[in-house]
Amino acid sequence: MSSHPVPRPSGAADAGGADGPRRTMRASDIRPPARASEPLPSPSDWSFDLIERYHERIRETATRFGLDTYPNQLEIITAEQMMDAYASVGMPVNYRHWSYGKEFISTEKNYRRGHMGLAYEIVINSNPCISYLMEENTMGMQALVIAHAAYGHNSFFKGNYLFRMWTDASSIIDYLVYAKNYITECEDRHGLDAVEQLLDSCHALMNHGVDRYRRPSRKSLAQELADRKDREAYAQQQVNDMWRTLPNSKAEKAAEESAQTKRFPEEPQENLLYFIEKNAPLLEPWQREVVRIVRKVAQYFYPQRQTQVMNEGWATFWHHHLLNTMYDDGHLSDGMMIEWLKSHTNVVYQPRVGDRGYTGINPYALGFAMYTDIKRMCEQPTDEDRHWFPGVAGRDWLETLDHAMRNFKDESFVGQYLSPNLMREFRLFSIVDDEKQEKLEVSAIHDEAGYRRVREALSHQYDLGGREPNIQVWSVNRRGDRSLTLRHTQHNDRPLHDGAQEVLKHVVRLWGFGVHLESVNAAGETTKRWSVPAVATP
């Protein structure tokens, strides 16, 4: 179902679907319906019929609040299938690789030993949006999961600008099916080992296979396939040209000479996999295609890594709000409420630093608290809120939340909306860890003097650029040994860990010649170098 056909003013151009004018539902528009005469049945065991009925209610309620979603497809799966899904990074289909097998084995081991519970649901950013409901869930949990995944996450996938920009929900499943078949074909043709090694190497660079600033082109699978053949031929041609050592004519010779002095690439490149796909001298066309596949998958997951707090918070906020509204409307029984609230409180539990089980800030807790806090500021603003958030305090909460969900990522969301009230509630404080100092220093706490600093620090913490080392293609020695030089630009003087050498070996495998990596600090000095020479290729 598509819950909410977006009304457009007549004559408005449909600008790529995403950016077209769109009327947001206002909280003031909402008219609560008459109270239901009796609640939905609430046995602990679910049935298809019941899920259907609950889903219907949830859908109605979500529509009332104007949640705009992709059509929903709910699928019931077993615990084992859930582990399967875990293993293939949550996707219903993926190419085969031993690392997914490893993932499955460790998931299964932990699950069997009772070390961890499985997630109640997995939801896939696709169109239709697929939500997996686990067979073991009780009816209450299924309702929670439907509200959380099929309406919360789903509307986030459809609305948030990063997802709109970076992912194409309608083609991802097709693309993954294609990727799986292509890789299977490669395995048949070139042997399991060759494909496995190539994938290993690509995976090592997966986090550096994303265009951070350039908007990717959006292609359907059919286009993608049609382009593939041309691309293979063309790309190889390009590569050949680039590496040609004998100039064809005099004019070219002159051009060549000027090129001698020109650096390549002209500007540093942040997308290592893209650079390799297009420029590695020795890769076969099928290998370039595999690099491309890994790169595409990495790109698909890129927004998820940047919107964890926002995405989970949004879904949590909405399951909470939808189910509570349904209770107010008389659809849910008390027992049902207690059941899902128990799970809800577990999910949004935030241990304090130093507690057992503290592993950092819980994105569910923070996100949920932030959306709830924004709603509170809209409805019952204090003087402090008016001072800090003049654009939020006293506004329509539905509109404000919708705006917040659509136009931010974790970094900017925290930077924009984390309120002093919430910092006090979480008792947030920031610690500076400087290797030059013997002790850690508390740089700010939740007080008047510290609010901005804490907020800024937390915002930076969600900046992927700061979390992952900034490594770019620096130069290629085109006329000499064809070696590739990567440059790590240090962020706050933080060094790379020792895994770098291993990763370089993978880069060598892809590049085919020697690879160097230099780590450069803020002053522009190279503090450390790694080099891996070319391996003799058979």
Add this chain to the structure above:
Amino acid sequence: MFQQIIDRRLAGKNKSIGNRERFLRRHKEQIREAVKRAVDGRGIRDLAQGEDIHIPKRDIAEPVFGHGQGGKREMVHPGNQDYVRGDRIERPKGGGGGGGGGQATDSGEGDDDFVFHLTKEEFMQVFFDDLALPNLARTTLAETPEFKTHRAGYSSGGTPNNLHVVRSMRGAIGRRIAIGSESRRELLALEERLTALKRESGDHTEEIERLEAEAAALRARLGRIPYLDPIDLRYRSRVRIPVPTAKAVMFCLMDVSGSMDESRKDLAKRFFILLYLFLTRHYERIDIVFIRHHTQAQEVDEQNFFHSTETGGTVVSSALVLMEEVARARYPTSEWNIYGAQASDGDNWHHDSGRCRELLANNILPLCRYFAYVQVAEEEQNLWDEYTALSAEVRNFAIRKATSASQIYPVFRELFKKEGAAA
């Protein structure tokens, strides 16, 4: 609006099996090693389980670029209790600022092994990798007159207990309709004419009487059509189809004379275990007959077989005689696949070895699918010589020597090597 709830539970279990296979393939060497160790080191009853495989973490790490310790960073934590700005705190050990999320866990620094469980099936798969059952081809239908009854449609003959009532009644209805149709059509026509005549004015009494008589005759004829006729009866048909024998019996013959010490018995035991496991892969039901012997042979239970304390001289032929007796009495070859496994230190009363060879060649080997002899001592005595000569002549007889526990497995593999790859 259309909503979908799809039940995926029956579809695609084990979707990850391809990934698991690739994982196992990648670590094949480690797994083989672990399996070998397990076979060497385990007791009888535990062997048929899976095995935990340990793989060093560094072998399965997937390296990525990441930040190491050092530099300067600022982390925000929740739950401040009594810190104020400017407080200085001891650096927690190893934590680099008190838990930086799970970021650095894949750095390969942990020395713990990655442990996972090889299922029983996978264990056996590795264990019996490229081993084939000897003489498997002989388990053909012709030789195995064992039958299973099987439903095969319906037949017109059979015993009353197999009568299929619904089918029979359905046939009867059809027959009644078919046989009676002509008469019924005539009857219908007659009745129509009768009503027409009766309605018409004028005197048709004669005509009417005649027609009524005809109609009565037709009704009588219809009435005589039998409700159920013997030709209607249908019976469930059951056919007997021959099935391959899924039963095997394994004879374990072991010398328990004084010269067989505990360690040699242990070797023999391992050999028997292997054979047993091997057979469980191919047969549904397996009987084991334990025959121990010194100067006399006796059939014993497993406990006594491995832990008996008998001592004395050695007459190997006594065990073979007993084996033949038991086989002929209890395990007809038409129903049972017979396997023999003999272990001894090669010590035998010297006049007896020739007789052993004769017994084997003439009486026992014709009954057996396969007979394997393992000598758990180095020195070659007359029994070994006789057996060597025999094994050159007969295909389903093989002998090997094993003198330490670690040799048992290779020896076993050699004995049961796939045909064609024979040494």
